[in-house]
Amino acid sequence: MQKILVTGANGQLGSEIRELASACAASLELVFTDVAELDITNLEAVQAFFRKENPDFVVNCAAYTAVDKAEAEKELAEAINYLAVANLAKASAAAGARFVHISTDYVFDGRKNRPYREDDRTNPQSVYGLTKMRGEEAALAYIGSMVIRTGWLYSNFGNNFVKTMLRLGAEKPQLSVVYDQVGTPTNAADLARCILSIIGKVAVREKEFVSGVFHFSNEGVCSWYDFAVQVMKLGKRPCKVLPIESSAYPTPAPRPTYSVLCKEKIKAAYDVEIAHWADSLEALRLFG
Numbered sequence: 001m002q003k004i005l006v007t008g009a010n011g012q013l014g015s016e017i018r019e020l021a022s023a024c025a026a027s028l029e030l031v032f033t034d035v036a037e038l039d040i041t042n043l044e045a046v047q048a049f050f051r052k053e054n055p056d057f058v059v060n061c062a063a064y065t066a067v068d069k070a071e072a073e074k075e076l077a078e079a080i081n082y083l084a085v086a087n088l089a090k091a092s093a094a095a096g097a098r099f100v101h102i103s104t105d106y107v108f109d110g111r112k113n114r115p116y117r118e119d120d121r122t123n124p125q126s127v128y129g130l131t132k133m134r135g136e137e138a139a140l141a142y143i144g145s146m147v148i149r150t151g152w153l154y155s156n157f158g159n160n161f162v163k164t165m166l167r168l169g170a171e172k173p174q175l176s177v178v179y180d181q182v183g184t185p186t187n188a189a190d191l192a193r194c195i196l197s198i199i200g201k202v203a204v205r206e207k208e209f210v211s212g213v214f215h216f217s218n219e220g221v222c223s224w225y226d227f228a229v230q231v232m233k234l235g236k237r238p239c240k241v242l243p244i245e246s247s248a249y250p251t252p253a254p255r256p257t258y259s260v261l262c263k264e265k266i267k268a269a270y271d272v273e274i275a276h277w278a279d280s281l282e283a284l285r286l287f288g
């Protein structure tokens with residue numbers, strides 16, 4: 001029996017992993033924690049928890065994800081996205097556990113016009129992006145760590161762009177959404193499936209655990225405007241979506257204008273199949 005510890009398990013990604021738990025091999029036991037059971041910013045608590053549970057794999061879904069609020073809450077964002085990741089990486093290394101940490105496309109500045117590869121230079125433009133970049137470095141300081149960057153995550157669980165659009169689409173006759181930020185929406189269920197598939201293959205020694213950075217998002221490319229139009233269509237909201245430039249919708253945290261991720265490395269290493277973002281969006285229970 002191999003044990004997988006999932007931290008931040010009440011968030012979007014953690015909840016999707018929980019949903020898939022029953023479909024996991026019987027030889028894998030999952031332990032779910034969120035801040036109430038294990039505050040990952042507390043090194044002593046982390047070390048005590050690891051001594052008790054002795055996990056073989058650790059999947060860190062915990063994060064400070066309020067991108068705009070982070071500009072005013074730098075210390076808190078840093079504590080969760082950076083220092084706590086160092087705690088988990090250290091405890092994982094001491095326990096001999098494989099550490100899978102999740103990061104973001106917002107570590108890039110968005111000035112490229114082709115999909116970002118894992119070894120492209122990071123240059124975060126926001127406090128959130130900076131703290132996530134530091135978290136990546138803290139994880140990768142240990143040999144048994146894998147960082148999976150993703151982008152534009154949404155899910156049946158938690159708060160996200162899809163739910164906001166569905167709510168506003170029911171309230172307003174029209175809505176302006178930026179068209180000059182381009183990326184790829186990612187269904188958190190697809191990322192959850194990918195993570196569990198990688199761990200499953202490593203657990204039965206079908207694949208090696210490869211340390212380092214990987215990218216995972218759904219396939220395809222769109223703007224937030226395109227994403228919003230598709231949500232309104234699938235959600236049957238009679239709301240007209242108007243394309244605007246980011247300069248007309250200023251936010252405390254700047255976002256990359258282009259943050260499409262190249263997924264070739266993860267596909268080749270772990271035989272991962274990835275759905276197009278529009279198909280994955282349509283599959284969401286919210287539209288059922």
Ligand SMILES: NC(=O)c1ccc[n+]([C@@H]2O[C@H](COP(=O)([O-])OP(=O)(O)OC[C@H]3O[C@@H](n4cnc5c(N)ncnc54)[C@H](OP(=O)(O)O)[C@@H]3O)[C@@H](O)[C@H]2O)c1
Pocket residue numbers: 007008009010011012013014034035036038039040041060061062063064065080084102103104105132150151152153154158159
């Ligand atoms: N959301 C996106 O669009 C997006 C895009 C790219 C990458 N990512 C990355 O993907 C990963 C998963 O994101 P998500 O959207 O699933 O995040 P989420 O929904 O915000 O969930 C994060 C979870 O972590 C918990 N948490 C916060 N502080 C903690 C602590 N000290 N100890 C333990 N748990 C703590 C949160 O609890 P509270 O709710 O009580 O704070 C929450 O349940 C994160 O690494 C994120 O940076 C997300």
